[in-house]
Amino acid sequence: MEHLDKLIDKEPVSFELGDGMRNCAQLMVTCLVDAIYPSVGISAVEVLEAQGITVEFPSDQTCCGQPAFNSGYWKDARAMARHTLDVFSVTNGPIVVPSGSCTDMIVHQYTELLKDDAEYLAKAQDVAGRTYEFTQFLVDKMGLDDVGARFRGRAAYHSSCHGLRGLNLREQPRVLLSHVEGLKQVELPCSEECCGFGGLFSVTMSSISGSILERKLDNLEESGADLLLGNDVSCLMHMAGGLKLRGTQIEVKHISEVLNTHD
């Protein structure tokens, strides 16, 4: 646990904002949470509010453009990136995203995508500099390790690839989960291996994707977990769909839902 303690250097909980506002964060909810898993967004908001953060939700937000970017439609992705930047560049304060891959898109790919567009490159740099994945925000930015959650279960945590390798989200979710009362974290064999989702890859090369998914679900079953957690609903939806087809009774939740449970 030494490395965990080292990680949390207890930054002050409050952070400075431009125009006199304090402790206010913007929520970029992501299109998948908005449409398929709204409860993840609600949980994220409630966890942040419980920490004294005022959450704002710019209602014109849509999709960060990652699906188009990853399938090679950069022109379309650029258009979506510009829209997202228009929505968030006029806001203040940190932008919190309950998804590692969408955060990585905004933080790392927008600048590549818009490198020839000076106006939007500047917006991209501003927005990238204050965008955080949900657990990254809680742990790295707010210096928290315990949000006072209670949840009974044996949880396996899946580190989604873009958050893991793009944002180095290794310990942050685990730190938070280690302080959840009643929650036992079990080792997921090959936990850093991809679940096979890969966006449109799961449709166009679905049998390869399915074969990777099978290995992931075998590992999950082997872990003895009754709960699968992660910080990207895309991968969670992929694995939940596989479990559903198998008929395996393992609950699937986004980490914010566990952190927002107190019973």
Place this chain on the structure above:
Amino acid sequence: MTNLTFYERTRDALEDPTVNQAIRVGARRFVSHRASTVSGLPEMDRLRDRARVIRAETLNKLDVFLAEFADNVELNGGRVFWAKNADEANDYVVKLAEARGVRHVVKSKSMVTEEIELNHALEVAGVRVVESDLGEFIAQLAGERPSHIIAPVLHKTRGEVGELFEKELNVAYTEEPIALNDIARSHLRDIFLSSDMGISGVNFGVAESGTLSLVTNEGNGRFCTTTPRIHVALMGMERLVPTFADLGTMLPVLEISATGQRLTVYNNLLTGPRRSGEPDGPEELHVVILDNGRSDTLASEVAEILYCIRCGACLNICPVYQSIGGHAYGSVYPGPLGSVLTPTLMGLEQWHELPHASTLCGACKEICPVRIDIPSLLLRLRDASSKANHSPVWIRTLMRIYSIVARHPKLFQLGMRFASVSSRLFAKEDWLNRLPPPFNGWTDHRNFRALAKKSFGQQWAERRSTEHTS
């Protein structure tokens, strides 16, 4: 080359449980060997950083280093041939064989000769070619191409090799690795001694001395390059290091990443043919430096792939490679590296599926000894491929529509509302077990979650209005 499409080859690979198992076990063994070696080497990260710098500096002044290398090879008494493409390289070797009356060629493992299909060219000209690397020897007996750039028959089990030897070499069946090795060894010994020409690849050419660095684990490489009277070495034009000091960085990085060995068994440094008074070595040394698309790659937006030192680590770690193995890629360069290199060297139009054969999980970038950002290169090729309209029309249309809708929030919300209602119409307890084409691939392997009754946006708006009224 196979006539099947990428999808057919993939299906065949996924449906073969033996291949599947052999690849997964083999690839993972490489990964764990490498990991255990690296865990005892705190300096590995620094070495990798240094190796990346060396690769970058070499490629930035490749013309200078190539000229220096070629001059030195010739000063040492070797011949250099610059081959623009596969045909020129093959022609040179075939004509050389004919001119010197060569009937038998023995080869050590070389991916670049696989790339140009040199064996085929020689055999058409009536020259017998025998592969001497154990894996390549097995692949050649089976009439297959290598499925891995380091371990050519990663896809085969010991039992399959035993059956192959029994059938092709008239020996008793065994699946004992040492016994199998002995069979190959005694079979190859006479071939080494009776061959007139040895052909090898090159791991690194050292510019400052014209030295060829070759690493092998079986010693066959040394046999190939010293016993026959002619040695022909083929190298891709990017495979240079400026100095011996640089080689000192690159070799351990390569060897650890490839097999997890601190040091490969045979590290050969060959500087010129036999000199007068020396007891052994070839009478002639020919170095064929191959372009075959590399100059164009160097000028392209995926030039970074030329940093590759062919260790194979990205294949081993790749979840896609672990699922389908090397043959399904259809190219001599499989895995993440191949998914960039193959379309770049051989044409995106013919190979446009390969850049899409990745989940973009980034494990390849993480393990790459010279830290090539493979996912980013794959994405650039995907962009190029969509610009050239290689992808299916439905994806192009879907992305265009999605992008337009996503710029109009009201329309986006309306679209989501529509998707929610229609998905819920067919859902049973929030899940659909069938999606219509072209999305049916998804439900072939997992169920699909219906959209929520109320989106987050709607719930947020309601929450806000309650707050205001209360």
